[in-house]
Amino acid sequence: MTDPMRASPAPSVADAARALRSGEVTSVDLTHATLARIAAFDDQVHAFVQVDREGALLQAEAADDLFRRGIDRGPLQGVPYALKDICDAAGLPTTCQSRLRLDHVAERDSAVVSRLRDAGAVLVGKLSTFEFALGGPSFDLPFPPTRNPWDLSRTAGGSSSGSGAAVAAGFVALTVGTCTTGSIRGPAAWCGAVGLKPTFGRVSRRGIFPLAPSLDHCGPITRTVHDCAAMLSAMAGHDPEDPASLEEPVPDYMVGLEDGVAGRRVGVPEAFFATSPLLTDAARSGIEQAIAWLHQGGAVIETVDLPDYGLFVACGRVLMTAEAFAIHRTDLRERLADYGSITARRFAVGAAIGAADYIAALDLQKALSRAVDQALQRVDVLLTAISLAPAPLLSTATTPVVWPLQASTFNVSGHPAISVPIGLDATRFPLAVQIVGRRLDEATILRAARTLERLSGWAAEPLPPLADPARKTTACSLR
């Protein structure tokens, strides 16, 4: 008989919060169920690089104690979550999926972990990533690459691979990811999760191993839009120890989440994706359907012009490569053999970028940011593509490839952007779209995403089944 504790996927924050406060479950119950499901199924997915069973149960007991004493810190109290393994959690290794850091134990929580701890959330473990958030997916790293729960032969995307996969596998409803050129929205899109890259500086990067400081963001990857809003509300806020951190107050992103999009102007930069040779018919239909749903919700749709998509890609790549090289310069000279082959290649070529090239990219970044600002003066949000095609098959090849994603754009410009699932293609692989907002207007993109989630019916879509080794079948329904 299947163990009931591992049979059910992790509940959403809304469901967990209700059950915790009604006394139906305790945080210890939820955490035991989470740990059991991970133990049963993660050998298929490889979402986790470390599970902190003892630490998680201590945190869960503390959360239950708070409830017993009548202390309620909000919707995340007592709810399990997991953390991308480039983010520090005191007492746990931050390996960055690299042989260079297998022995590195964090002495202090990163800012996001500190905030989530204050909110009473329960950290269950560290999640798989590309090496230093760039080099992957690869089989020559200390831990295996994450597999996509929707199709285990495919990548979960990256670099927040484990974050997307952990949500799709039903291990947790909440994860922390990071994003430099699309590493939140890419895995979210390919894993059927909600992924939000906030405004640059909205969430502190303190305690997160940097890839490219002018492009790095931190944000949630979650099961639902409501969960995303709840998590962002806890994660966001000023941190004087992050030089890029914004001092703007943080609203409660769950307020007004059901307000819809009536009267909102939605801009579609068609030139970005309409003629891309990578765009499948299914992805194109998905975008068209999303536009129709927003129109159905009362939004006014119009085409907008943005600078050529290739400019954003070029700008982002040059900035990322130059800054990453600067960070890894010494280790590339002294420990090149300890890097994975993809990581070594992608970092080392930064040696050939000169100062004039880098400054030209910075100037271009400013111009592109202004152009997006100007477009968002005429419309409230942009709706555009994120995944142009399904995730590639996992491969042992290490040659450079182009992935069918459009995500780096808004890392370059710094605007908030959310990937929201809208359905499945004919092969039952997730489809998603991207919604972009004005700086610091995460609330509006969350409302638009919630509208799509509601009209698409996505929240009712079962998670992909994972084979239960105890039943010795190839697939089973876990609901």
Next chain:
Amino acid sequence: MKTTGTSPTQDDDALLRAELLAAFAREGIAYPPDRLEEAVAEYLQLKRLLAVVATAGVPPEPQADTSR
């Protein structure tokens, strides 16, 4: 007219490789020879993107006065 007897593409590849190796040498990076082709392919992609940035036509941001 070229007198080397090599095609323009081979000359371009050789130039690319030489540039990359010079950058590695400058930084003291001993890149494994058996993986160099992948690095050259990566560098080719990067060069194309650098050219896109260089020709984007963005005027430089005004700089502080350094004439003192």
